[in-house]
Amino acid sequence: MTETTVASRSLAVAEGPPIPDTMSAAVYRGKDDVRLEEVSVPEIGPGEILVRVHTCGICGTDLKKISTGSHSAPRIFGHETSGVVARVGEGVSKFGIGDRVVVFHHIPCRNCFYCRTKTFAQCETYKRVGCTAGFEPSGGGFAEYVRVMDWIVEGGTVPIPPGVGFEQACFVEPVNTCMKGIENLRLRRGETVLVIGQGPIGLILAVLAKRAGARVITSDLYPARLTISARFGLDLTIDASRSDTVRTVREMTEGRGADAVMLAVAGSALVRPAMDATRPGGRVLLFAQTARGEVTIDPAAVCVDEKTLLGSYSASVDLQDESVKFVMNREMDLEQLISHCFPLHDSVEALKLAAHPQPDSMKIVIQPGTVGASGAPGVGALGSRAWEGRSL
Numbered sequence: 217m218t219e220t221t222v223a224s225r226s227l228a229v230a231e232g233p234p235i236p237d238t239m240s241a242a243v244y245r246g247k248d249d250v251r252l253e254e255v256s257v258p259e260i261g262p263g264e265i266l267v268r269v270h271t272c273g274i275c276g277t278d279l280k281k282i283s284t285g286s287h288s289a290p291r292i293f294g295h296e297t298s299g300v301v302a303r304v305g306e307g308v309s310k311f312g313i314g315d316r317v318v319v320f321h322h323i324p325c326r327n328c329f330y331c332r333t334k335t336f337a338q339c340e341t342y343k344r345v346g347c348t349a350g351f352e353p354s355g356g357g358f359a360e361y362v363r364v365m366d367w368i369v370e371g372g373t374v375p376i377p378p379g380v381g382f383e384q385a386c387f388v389e390p391v392n393t394c395m396k397g398i399e400n401l402r403l404r405r406g407e408t409v410l411v412i413g414q415g416p417i418g419l420i421l422a423v424l425a426k427r428a429g430a431r432v433i434t435s436d437l438y439p440a441r442l443t444i445s446a447r448f449g450l451d452l453t454i455d456a457s458r459s460d461t462v463r464t465v466r467e468m469t470e471g472r473g474a475d476a477v478m479l480a481v482a483g484s485a486l487v488r489p490a491m492d493a494t495r496p497g498g499r500v501l502l503f504a505q506t507a508r509g510e511v512t513i514d515p516a517a518v519c520v521d522e523k524t525l526l527g528s529y530s531a532s533v534d535l536q537d538e539s540v541k542f543v544m545n546r547e548m549d550l551e552q553l554i555s556h557c558f559p560l561h562d563s564v565e566a567l568k569l570a571a572h573p574q575p576d577s578m579k580i581v582i583q584p585g586t587v588g589a590s591g592a593p594g595v596g597a598l599g600s601r602a603w604e605g606r607s608l
């Protein structure tokens with residue numbers, strides 16, 4: 217960028233309360249290496265806004281990128297972002313300084329081959345990330361300020377209504393991805409569905425499956441998580457630490473297996489059990505298998521038993537309104553899924569905890585917009601305790 221563009225840009229910007237030149241951010245420096253650093257507050261251009269981040273959820277995909285080093289460094293991750301508009305670029309009329317918003321970081325073109333076939337996550341425009349706190353655009357929510365680019369301001373920025381907290385609002389994107397999963401699974405009313413893993417994502421998937429009219433069975437290795445599921449009305453639970461999930465599901469379905477299974481636990485170890493828990497002719501949705509690798513499956517389960525393996529990744533622009541309504545109307549008290557709130561200062565610790573989940577650590581959020589005591593994470597509705605777990 218030339219100096220002239222910078223100058224003309226700052227002239228074009230409507231100034232709000234003073235914004236510092238630099239800010240803190242959790243910067244990804246390579247595989248398993250995230251550091252709290254001081255970086256420049258991003259400049260914005262015409263059609264763009266600057267959002268002061270209040271809350272940003274940690275997503276399994278952030279953790280995957282950090283732990284595998286799959287992406288070039290440096291980057292600032294974080295894409296489940298809610299906050300307050302701090303600056304608006306020239307020509308922005310939809311939003312003003314002080315507006316509370318939640319931002320999507322990807323929005324498809326709606327025009328290309330993939331958009332026309334409704335596989336939005338494969339669209340080249342969709343793959344361009346439209347929110348950044350600096351470096352290669354990667355979401356930027358793990359920083360004090362995030363620059364929202366013009367096409368996201370247009371199509372991917374959503375106002376937060378009065379009475380809805382930033383913590384509830386930051387679930388719009390994860391809820392959208394779960395709604396897309398339910399849609400891809402083509403769930404029909406009255407079907408029995410097993411959701412393996414009752415971390416926050418598994419729990420949202422289960423609630424949405426129930427909302428779609430399915431009979432929902434949930435399973436997890438940690439009884440504490442099943443207790444939380446029960447609080448959301450999911451009372452058919454299997455404690456996988458004590459009983460065999462596949463056998464129990466068969467017992468609950470006249471020996472057949474579930475009509476559909478959703479796998480919300482990362483890694484490949486449970487792909488085979490998920491297929492075994494499905495009835496002949498049933499469907500299995502891989503929702504947490506974001507890391508490339510290889511897995512052994514029984515090909516006859518697909519051919520002879522006619523089981524279908526499906527996947528779903530990221531959000532659908534077609535479900536944006538529905539996901540926004542679901543979250544903003546508080547159809548589900550999503551804030552209850554937050555077990556830990558960390559100030560930005562402790563974001564490295566927050567990411568570590570998220571990468572090694574505990575049975576009653578659920579959704580972990582970073583809150584650049586709050587001042588917390590260093591080293592003392594805020595504890596959300598669910599409390600905290602140290603254990604090992606891995607459900608998404």
Ligand SMILES: [Zn+2]
Nearest residue numbers: 275277389390
């Ligand atoms: Zn996410």
Ligand SMILES: [Zn+2]
Nearest residue numbers: 325328331339
């Ligand atoms: Zn497209």
